[in-house]
Amino acid sequence: LHEGNAEVISDIDSFVSRFGAVRQEEDPLLAFCQKIPALSEVVAQFGDLVYEYELEGLVEIKNLKVYPL
Structure with missing residues (x-):
């Protein structure tokens, strides 16, 4: 850092x-x-x-209704 060979990442989104x-x-x-x-x-x-979405944890099937997670 001192020599300028690296840079501190203070804002990950902008990086x-x-x-x-x-x-x-x-x-x-x-x-x-x-x-x-x-x-x-x-x-x-x-x-x-x-059913694939349920296995991947994207939806939940409960009481014959489908809920997004």
Whole structure:
């Protein structure tokens, strides 16, 4: 640091932004689950993908309703 060979990172967000930005794309299944639909509605529209999302911890299936996490 003293010789100027390194730099202190005081703001991680500004440091990371120098390398590019992360695009946040809206996930259709998660957007659909915002209204807490019935499991049957989600399966009808997205099939078994809802169960993959549950295993990944993205949604919770409780009392035949699908909740986004």
